[in-house]
Amino acid sequence: MVRALIGQFVFMFGTMGIMSALGASAEAAWFLGAIVGVLGSLLGSGVIADWLKWCIGRETVLVHGAPADMPEWSRYFGPDVNHKVIGIQYGVASLVVLLVGGLLAVIFRLELSAPGLQFLAAEDYNTIYSAHGIIMIAGILLGVGAMLNYLVPIMIGAHDMAFPRLNAFSFWIAVPSATLLIMAMFVGQGWDSGWTGYPPLSTTGGAAGIFGVQLFLLGFYINGFSSIAGAINILVTVATMRAKGMTLWRMPIFVWAGLSTALLQFTVTQTLAVSLMMVMFQRLFGMNFFNPTVTNVVTGTLAEGVPVGNPLLYQHLFWFYSHPAVYVFILPGLGIVSELLPVFSRKPLFGYKPIALASIGIAFVGMLVWAHHMFTSGMNENLRAFFMFTTMMVAVPTGIKFFSWLATMWGGKLELKTPMLFVLGAISVFLIGGLSGPILGTIPTDLALHDTYWVVGHFHATMFGGYIFPFFAAIYYWYPKITGRMYNETLGKIHFYLMVPGFWVMSLGQMRIGLMGMRRRIADYDPMLGVQTTQILVTVAALIIGWSILIMIYNLISSARTEKVAAANPWGSRSPEWQIPAGPIPEFNYDTPFEVVGEPYDYGLPGANYTREIPAAAD
Amino acid sequence: MASVAKHSAPKRAGHVRHIGIAAILTLIAAPLVWLVLNAVYRLPQEGSAQAVRIDQLFQAHFIMISLLFAMIVVPTIYALVVFRRDEFDEEDAEHIHGNNLLEAIWIIVPTIIVLGFGVWGFDILRDITAPQQGEMEIVVKGFQWGWFFDYPEAGVTGSSDLVVPVGTPIKFVLESTGNNKVLHSFWVPEWRVKQDVLPVETPEERRIIRVTPTLLGSTMVRCAEICGTGHHSMRANVYIVPQDSFEAWLAGEMTIEEIVAADNIEPLPLGANQ
Numbered sequence: 059m060v061r062a063l064i065g066q067f068v069f070m071f072g073t074m075g076i077m078s079a080l081g082a083s084a085e086a087a088w089f090l091g092a093i094v095g096v097l098g099s100l101l102g103s104g105v106i107a108d109w110l111k112w113c114i115g116r117e118t119v120l121v122h123g124a125p126a127d128m129p130e131w132s133r134y135f136g137p138d139v140n141h142k143v144i145g146i147q148y149g150v151a152s153l154v155v156l157l158v159g160g161l162l163a164v165i166f167r168l169e170l171s172a173p174g175l176q177f178l179a180a181e182d183y184n185t186i187y188s189a190h191g192i193i194m195i196a197g198i199l200l201g202v203g204a205m206l207n208y209l210v211p212i213m214i215g216a217h218d219m220a221f222p223r224l225n226a227f228s229f230w231i232a233v234p235s236a237t238l239l240i241m242a243m244f245v246g247q248g249w250d251s252g253w254t255g256y257p258p259l260s261t262t263g264g265a266a267g268i269f270g271v272q273l274f275l276l277g278f279y280i281n282g283f284s285s286i287a288g289a290i291n292i293l294v295t296v297a298t299m300r301a302k303g304m305t306l307w308r309m310p311i312f313v314w315a316g317l318s319t320a321l322l323q324f325t326v327t328q329t330l331a332v333s334l335m336m337v338m339f340q341r342l343f344g345m346n347f348f349n350p351t352v353t354n355v356v357t358g359t360l361a362e363g364v365p366v367g368n369p370l371l372y373q374h375l376f377w378f379y380s381h382p383a384v385y386v387f388i389l390p391g392l393g394i395v396s397e398l399l400p401v402f403s404r405k406p407l408f409g410y411k412p413i414a415l416a417s418i419g420i421a422f423v424g425m426l427v428w429a430h431h432m433f434t435s436g437m438n439e440n441l442r443a444f445f446m447f448t449t450m451m452v453a454v455p456t457g458i459k460f461f462s463w464l465a466t467m468w469g470g471k472l473e474l475k476t477p478m479l480f481v482l483g484a485i486s487v488f489l490i491g492g493l494s495g496p497i498l499g500t501i502p503t504d505l506a507l508h509d510t511y512w513v514v515g516h517f518h519a520t521m522f523g524g525y526i527f528p529f530f531a532a533i534y535y536w537y538p539k540i541t542g543r544m545y546n547e548t549l550g551k552i553h554f555y556l557m558v559p560g561f562w563v564m565s566l567g568q569m570r571i572g573l574m575g576m577r578r579r580i581a582d583y584d585p586m587l588g589v590q591t592t593q594i595l596v597t598v599a600a601l602i603i604g605w606s607i608l609i610m611i612y613n614l615i616s617s618a619r620t621e622k623v624a625a626a627n628p629w630g631s632r633s634p635e636w637q638i639p640a641g642p643i644p645e646f647n648y649d650t651p652f653e654v655v656g657e658p659y660d661y662g663l664p665g666a667n668y669t670r671e672i673p674a675a676a677d
Numbered sequence: 678m679a680s681v682a683k684h685s686a687p688k689r690a691g692h693v694r695h696i697g698i699a700a701i702l703t704l705i706a707a708p709l710v711w712l713v714l715n716a717v718y719r720l721p722q723e724g725s726a727q728a729v730r731i732d733q734l735f736q737a738h739f740i741m742i743s744l745l746f747a748m749i750v751v752p753t754i755y756a757l758v759v760f761r762r763d764e765f766d767e768e769d770a771e772h773i774h775g776n777n778l779l780e781a782i783w784i785i786v787p788t789i790i791v792l793g794f795g796v797w798g799f800d801i802l803r804d805i806t807a808p809q810q811g812e813m814e815i816v817v818k819g820f821q822w823g824w825f826f827d828y829p830e831a832g833v834t835g836s837s838d839l840v841v842p843v844g845t846p847i848k849f850v851l852e853s854t855g856n857n858k859v860l861h862s863f864w865v866p867e868w869r870v871k872q873d874v875l876p877v878e879t880p881e882e883r884r885i886i887r888v889t890p891t892l893l894g895s896t897m898v899r900c901a902e903i904c905g906t907g908h909h910s911m912r913a914n915v916y917i918v919p920q921d922s923f924e925a926w927l928a929g930e931m932t933i934e935e936i937v938a939a940d941n942i943e944p945l946p947l948g949a950n951q
Contacts, residue, residue, distance in 0.1 A: 180906045180907065180908075180909060181906050183909075184903075184905075184906065184908075250903070250905055250906060251903060252903050256860060256902075256903070258857070258858060258859045258860070258876060259859045259860065259903065259904060259905060262857060349858075349876065350858075350875070350876050350877055350878040350882070351858055351876050351877075351878060366878050369860060369875060369876065370875075403760075403770065404762065404768075404769040404770045405769070405770040405771065405772075405773065406772060406773065406774040406775075407774070408773065408774065408775055408776075409774075409775040409776075409780055410774065410775070411775075412775075412780050412784075434862060434871045434872055434873050434901075435873050436872065436873050436875050436884040439806070442802075443799050443802070446795055446798055446799065446802075447792070447795045450791035450792070450794060450795045451788075451791060453787055453791045454784060454787050454788050454791065457783055457784075457787045458780070458783060458784060460749055461779070461783045464749060464752055464753060464756075465773075465776075465779065467753065467756045467757075467760065468695075468752065468756055468760070469692070469695070469756075469760055469770060469771055469773065470756070470760050470770045471760065471761065471762035471763075471766060471768075471769070471770045472756065472757060472760050472761050472762060473761075473762045474757075474761075482753070482757070485749075485753070486750070486753075489746070489749055489750070493742045493745055493746055494742075496738060496741070496791065496794065497735070497738040497742070499794075500734060500738070500794055500795065500797075500798030501798055501799075501802045502730065502731045502734050502798055502801040502802050502805060502869075503731060503734050503735055503738060503798075505731070505869060505870045505871045505872075506720070506728075506731060506735075506866070506869040506870070506871065508862075508871055508901065509862060509864075509871070509901040509902060510901070566717075569718070570717055570718055573718050573719065573720055574719065574720075574721065574866075574947065575721055575866035575899075577864075577899060577900075577901050577909075578901075578903075579903045579908065580908060580909035581908075581909045582909045582910065583909070584897070584899075584912070586897075586944070587947070588947045657774075659774070660772065660774070661769040661770065661772065662768075662769035662770050662771055662772035662773075663772040
């Protein structure tokens with residue numbers, strides 16, 4: 059980890075020194091420096107060492123376990139090929155990055171607790187909210203990587219991912235990407251176009267001399283490599299490495315969610331890369347893609363002979379990825395909810411097949427709704443109506459999930475342990491997000507709500523309900539398997555009872571002020587709007603959420619040493635990973651391979667088994 | 678199998694009773710949710726003919742939200758209270774893995790409802806964007822960071838206030854201008870509708886938004902699309918005044934301050950549902 063960062067900075071500043079000596083502009087120097095820095099990071103961490111050796115004709119073997127004469131824990135700080143180690147690396151990185159993004163949110167929530175500019179200048183506010191958006195997204199993508207990496211191979215009975223080296227690469231390329239995104243705040247006076255980076259504001263329209271946006275674009279771009287490589291790995295692993303007898307309809311439901319997620323990441327990330335690259339090139343080389351009128355930045359006159367562009371082009375390309383990206387975040391989360399509910403209800407998952415198909419359905423419909431982010435953009439009128447209908451259709455597969463979850467709990471024997479509480483929190487918060495959605499989907503009402511805090515409340519509820527709460531549920535649920543010890547139940551419950559009501563207040567409050575006329579992305583608001591009391595409530599709620607997460611992190615760290623040793627299967631789950639004996643999971647997951655002989659969620663059916671160990675003789 | 682047959686009759690009765698109670702509670706809760714929703718979530722004043730149509734859709738959405746909220750939350754809370762595992766109960770719950778009829782219902786009914794909302798929304802959209810008889814054109818120019826308003830029919834240009842006559846359909850023609858032509862968005866919350874202001878190559882590409890103001894008073898146009906440092910303060914005063922005062926203002930016979938005093942133009946109060 060340290061070597062990766064040193065590599066990045068040494069290469070970056072080295073290149074920048076050369077560039078400056080050659081007389082390049084600060085922006086160009088930073089840009090090339092950042093690219094070379096990413097390479098430096100990869101060389102520094104050593105994750106591409108094997109591939110480089112292959113290039114010069116040397117053969118290498120896949121080394122498992124810690125490097126010679128290094129302790130076991132050192133694996134977690136360097137490139138390692140084991141999917142569980144990589145999963146943990148993703149998870150910890152995710153929490154760190156989410157904390158950074160959350161801290162930014164707290165800063166501007168404090169600023170917004172009163173009208174007028176308190177302690178932030180408008181430029182700084184813009185940089186911070188922009189960075190909050192993209193850093194949270196980077197953190198969520200890391201968390202998605204954590205869940206998919208750790209859980210998918212172990213759930214399907216594979217010994218590892220299909221391409222272990224590529225898997226390590228996916229994580230280690232995300233590290234310099236996250237570094238760049240965080241750095242973008244401090245370089246070139248930050249940026250002000252939000253995580254969406256709409257041109258012309260992100261190209262020629264920003265204040266003179268500000269170019270933090272360039273590092274943001276590049277960091278976001280680099281992150282795409284991580285997504286695509288990770289998705290390929292998941293797709294191939296699920297397609298080829300399932301245990302004997304595990305047909306598609308007998309996979310744990312989370313694997314279906316992972317499959318849908320990977321399909322999306324694999325197919326749409328490219329258009330984001332294209333749109334980001336176009337903005338970068340427009341800034342650097344003056345290629346005009348998005349400006350209908352081209353002003354020469356130096357002379358202020360209309361540039362001659364430059365072809366005109368169209369700002370809506372960017373929005374289409376950008377949302378073609380960035381809307382499905384939302385489903386990349388929530389599908390694994392919804393998968394966690396479906397995975398955990400049967401265990402804590404002691405009942406089969408209600409409607410396994412419809413839920414699995416709903417995940418695929420959400421992924422598919424999700425690719426056809428991107429322009430609902432553009433209802434006020436001035437796009438073609440007929441297209442606008444088409445996207446209203448596709449958007450409304452998302453409600454159907456989402457509804458299937460809600461009703462199925464309810465039917466799973468109905469008549470069950472519910473046990474409210476911390477993971478189950480977070481699952482319930484997720485359902486409640488995702489419900490808020492879901493119910494506030496259709497009103498944005500019908501164009502006439504969206505014309506009133508677009509770019510207001512209603513939207514802010516809506517997507518925070520979908521992100522928290524669809525990702526953050528399930529992620530926390532997953533952390534508590536698999537914590538005993540990962541660390542071998544239980545977490546502290548009391549602290550877990552305190553975390554829950556602070557965070558979930560806090561979140562309700564926050565997102566419902568955001569929607570209220572949005573309806574009253576509070577616009578998004580504003581550093582200051584008009585006291586005339588009458589939103590101040592609610593603003594204070596929202597800020598207090600945000601602080602409570604922040605503190606509760608710190609409680610969780612304390613719990614996770616301290617319980618690993620002090621809490622009681624966990625049983626092999628403390629939740630009584632039928633899933634294969636819980637059939638592994640207590641203690642550390644073997645390097646290749648299953649010392650004795652298993653075959654699938656039944657349905658995954660047959661709780662309450664006497665004598666029904668999901669998996670059976672294959673006796674050694676049968677091999 | 679024998680044990681299943683033995684227990685099935687009382688179990689079925691239990692199912693019916695639980696579902697019945699939850700259904701009744703849901704029906705009681707839905708109107709209460711709706712009342713709370715309307716008390717907490719207040720739209721600004723309904724200040725245009727377009728807002729009237731849009732608010733009908735808002736109301737329908739609110740009813741739907743209340744109903745769905747009650748349908749999910751009430752049975753969930755009921756389940757949390759009633760269907761709890763006893764501490765030493767090691768047995769699983771009943772083995773129910775699905776129901777095709779229920780699945781069909783909760784696929785088909787929501788599909789019909791959302792398509793209905795879509796059709797209705799499309800109808801309203803067509804209404805509020807259709808050209809009106811006797812439209813007046815106002816050119817809106819958004820720049821970093823402020824607004825100018827031109828009245829081409831009267832030859833008035835560069836007004837920093839937006840003054841409009843009540844009751845007249847207006848066609849706003851939107852254009853981004855200034856040294857840095859970036860995106861802005863034209864929005865008066867009382868009028869509901871919103872449209873991004875784009876930089877354009879030719880005048881024909883300028884985007885259009887139609888509003889027929891119906892309430893006298895003053896409010897503000899606020900930029901709703903991030904446009905740089907001054908985005909938060911990109912505002913302009915809006916005065917909705919009587920027709921004759923408007924004509925006097927256009928002709929330069931009255932200043933806006935005089936009209937505000939003479940016609941008693943006051944800021945529009947908050948909240949349509951108060």
